[in-house]
Amino acid sequence: MxxxxxxxxxxxxxxxxxxxxxxxxxxxxxxxxxxxxxxxxxxxxxxxxxxxxxxxxxxxxxxxxxxxxxxxxxxxxxxxxxxxxxxxxxxxxxxxxxxxxxxxxxxxxxxxxxxxxxxxxxxxxxxxxxxxxxxxxxxxxxxxxxxxxxxxxxxxxxxxxxxxxxxxxxxxxxxxxxxxxxxxxxxxxxxxxxxxxxxxxxxxGTAMFAMDIQRPNQMIAMIARPEQQRATAVSVDVSGAEGIKGFIDAQILPNAAGVAVFAETTWGAMQARDAISVEWDTSAAETRSSDEIEAEIRAALEAEPTYNVNGADLGAVRAAVDGAETIVEETFYFPLLAHAPMEPLNCTIEQTEDGGILLHDGCQFPTIPHGAIAEIFGIPFEKVQIKTVLAGGSFGRRATPQADYQVEAALAFSLTDRSRPVHLVWSREDDLRSGYYRPAFGHKVRVGLDANGGIVGWEHRIAGQSIMKGTPFEAFTIQDGVDHSSVEGTADSPYQIPTAAFGLTDTEKATSTLWWRAVGHTHTAYVMEVMMDMTAKAAGIDPVDFRLAYLTGNGADQTRKAGVLKLAAEKANWGNPPAGRSQGIAVHKSFGSYVAEVVEISGTAEDGIKIEKVTCAVDCGIAVNPDIIKAQMEGGIGYGIGHNMRDQITLTGGVVDQYNFPDYEPLRISDIGAIEVHILPSAEAPTGVGEPGTPPAAPALANAIAAASDMHVATLPMDDNGVSFV
CATH class of the missing domain: 3.30.365.10 (Aldehyde oxidase/xanthine dehydrogenase, molybdopterin binding domain)
Structure with a gap:
């Protein structure tokens, strides 16, 4: 209860x-x-x-x-x-x-x-x-x-x-x-x-979400933001909004990042925001388009990496690949992605009787907005209170290093006489067009095989936009120049790959970047698992057997990863799909948990793919709540598959093209026929389940498509790069 x-x-x-x-x-x-x-x-x-x-x-x-x-x-x-x-x-x-x-x-x-x-x-x-x-x-x-x-x-x-x-x-x-x-x-x-x-x-309907907060005499604030990131407000003309019912005022935020529009109702705030006129200074704004950003990342993959992630001798690895009997290589590209939780961002801020500040919020990282609010109002930390309520999703979006929307609420509140609470509301369009995004990334991988199909060299270059650099977390999350969230799941993979080199190059951020459900594993798992499939095919070895060959020994990582791989293959009847169907498999470790997934499809990329079934095996240590674990695996699978099927955030002259779910479509319940989850019994300490279901989902689908159509999807989303779905 x-x-x-x-x-x-x-x-x-x-x-x-x-x-x-x-x-x-x-x-x-x-x-x-x-x-x-x-x-x-x-x-x-x-x-x-x-x-x-x-x-x-x-x-x-x-x-x-x-x-x-x-x-x-x-x-x-x-x-x-x-x-x-x-x-x-x-x-x-x-x-x-x-x-x-x-x-x-x-x-x-x-x-x-x-x-x-x-x-x-x-x-x-x-x-x-x-x-x-x-x-x-x-x-x-x-x-x-x-x-x-x-x-x-x-x-x-x-x-x-x-x-x-x-x-x-x-x-x-x-x-x-x-x-x-x-x-x-x-x-x-x-x-x-x-x-x-x-x-x-x-x-x-009795659960209290942030959007449900209704404080006595509260007013609504919405922010007019520039279309291009890093633009700033110079002036605002409110004359167009003066006749709108409920409109109260509009003022430039103290940091000039936007204009706060105050009204009695959300609808009034929306109408008034559309009616005001704002002059923006775009001299420092982003002006690149998506094709330019992709070209920069692909060019970085062709150059020598800036950072040597695992300290390997790059020349020796390259020589091993060049001298191999067979070379398997591919270049991958992953676009920007939005978090798109069902409940758009919002929070409510008010002054307490003793002159303190109270924030009502579905608050993911309380310490950051707590400190920011204390600084904005010049009050002691202990005079700020945060009352956390339920949030309708996040996928990482509510936890920004800059406490972006809470700071907006505080700055908007600071423009008032503080006699009325202010409920800040973002629309869906606000979050898709002015939010934070999973950064764009590229990978280039070359794998060399000997005459028996064994790996003799793995050269792996990664280029993309760092999440941590330029944030308050940089000082303790960056080591030797490497943002681990850019490369996690590659050099630290449980696969025991001989003669491997991993390099990283940072590219300029086009937008505000942020962790997204499973963070770097969302692209690294895709690359590792699609490459393992491509390499297994080149070696003429079953994909499950090929993976198991690199998970030998008594190490816990190898044993547990192999355990879920075997269980998923067994439960999915790997290698024996029903007539007219194809299977793909992927396995990955993230957040301390091990997850393997088999995607079973009908159809082909040309005629249309239907996802018939996903079989999942998870080892997350002691399973405290099996019902929740299964639900999180199902949600993570849907999140990973849905976004990679058809979603991307694109820019034209620095302006985001997508507006709402019609052009950034979430997974539909009809997209996946069935999901079956099996939990591996374990006495190990419990580990994460909110994110680990996401990384293997898309590569398992990609590998199933390759089995049906002999086509490995290397540039995402899938439906924009040769794959149709029914």
Whole structure:
């Protein structure tokens, strides 16, 4: 169950139920409980009425942490999923930091479960032990003789609901190292029947998304932005909007990046924005078109790489390829892509009674807008509050290093007298035409084979637009000039390829670039897996057998990647498709997880392809919520296939051509016949599932198309480069 509006905010909830036990972790990592001054924000809160609330530090955009993290606490406390609710944590990077990101609170990189698995289990276990100890004291019994199950403490001839012991438990110290349940005792973790906690509220419309926020007396702000990135506003004429119902004002933002248009309603703001006239300074604006950007990237692939990614002797590798019995080579190109979440960007900002600022947002990286807002208004960090609500998708878009839309909201609010809340709204067109994009990339690969079909050399050049360079993250994400997000999935691939060299060249950014679902793996997996298929074909070896030959040894990477490859092939009846159908396979490691996918199609590229079935195998360590894992694999597969089938963002003179879903079409439910997901049993620590389903999807489809039509698609999207779909 989710927490209804009257219970939001754990401090208010605590006051409502009287005595309360809160358990969490101090900034130094030590467990702490009620009454500890340095621990004010918990992971679990228990009221004397028996209500239990998980305080979820990772925001929910559909990927499932509100259920996953709550499951961990419920498991350790012996609760059913009906006996626990959740609320989102406040912005507090000292306590709720993502330990995989450093001193920052944020959700991304499929890290929620990997980061929090032990934290939330320990918090739940500590709460259980404290309640048992309190009951033992009340009953004069040994705590080891008592159990907590389904919200009831029993043993030593006694039985009572856990709420009876909250007040006494709140006076105890949290155990430093509470015993965790053995996996053999799990009732919820790994249970495929556990369903999402947020589904009912989303289904009946009571779930609160950022777009649903309605503060008293709020006004709407929309931003008039330049068509070309890096242009700035010089002047604005509002006379054309003065007769529009609800129009309030329009002013240039303090950073001149746009013009804030204020109105009583969203429709009024849209109409007024269309009616004002803005003079733009385009002297520093982007003016290139897509064909020029592609030409620059392709030219960079023909030159010597700027950076040697894996330190190999490029000359020796090139010589090995040149001297090979057979050479397989291809050049790939990947266009800009938009994130296109269903809920466009929006947030609401208001001033609090004490002069602070409160932001209501589906906030993915709270620490960044938190600091930016404090700086904009010149107030201490602690006077800024962020109330996180649900977001209708993100795929990375809500987590920009510049906190772009939150900064827009703050700057717009700063232009007012702050007496009225401001709800900033982006339209779909705004996000497609003025947002952040998966950068354009190119790869050139040459593989040499010996007479037996074995790889003797792999020369791989990559060129594209860095995500991290020029951002606040550059200082700790760039090593030896290499942005790892540009090359991840290549030099660090589990494939044991002899004599391999990987080089990178950065090209000038045409737009604002940003991580996109699975980040660099979205293009590197495609290249690696299509090349493995092309090379297997040249060697005359089955594609599965060829891959397995480079996944030998006892290394965990090789063993686990081979495991999902074998499982997917087995479940898809690899090599024996129904009559009239063709198969393609791909396997990739990303975000600590291993995913293999077999795409089965009918038809040909010339006559029209129909995706009949996708069979997926995933190894993500301990499967906390199998139902969510399957859903995330299905979503990731659809995201990867849909965008690569037909989507691209193109520029004409620096202006984005696409406007909305008619010309940037998302996957349709009719595009894929069926998806079947198989989870490989594992005792390893849990890893990511939000993104790893995406990278293998498109190359598996490409390899199926090649099997049917003898054509490897090297330039995307597919439907713009020789492939038709039915």
């Amino acid at each position: 989710t927490i209804d509006t009257s219970r939001r905010g754990f401090l208010k909830s605590a006051a409502a139920v009287g005595a309360v036990l809160v358990v969490g972790i101090r900034p130094n990592g030590a467990l702490a409980a009620s009454g500890t001054p340095s621990m004010l924000t918990p992971f679990v809160q228990i009221g004397s009425d028996g209500s239990v609330t998980a305080i979820v530090k990772h925001f929910e955009m559909g990927q499932g942490p509100s259920t996953g993290l709550t499951t961990l606490i419920a498991e350790e406390m012996g609760l059913t999923m009906d006996q626990i609710g959740y609320d989102f944590a406040p912005s507090n990077p000292q306590v709720y930091n993502n330990t995989l990101f450093g001193p920052m609170q944020g959700t991304g990189g499929s890290t929620a479960m990997a980061n929090s698995f032990m934290q939330y289990r320990q918090a739940g276990a500590a709460a259980r032990e404290m309640l048992l100890q309190a009951a033992a004291q009340a009953w004069g019994a040994d705590a080891s003789a008592l159990t907590l199950q389904d919200g009831v403490i029993s043993g030593a001839g006694n039985s009572a609901p856990l709420g009876d012991f909250v007040e006494a438990a709140a006076t105890l110290d949290a155990p430093a190292d509470p015993p965790l349940k053995d996996p053999s005792e799990f009732r919820l973790i790994g249970n495929p029947d556990v369903r999402r906690l947020d589904s009912a509220a989303k289904g009946d």
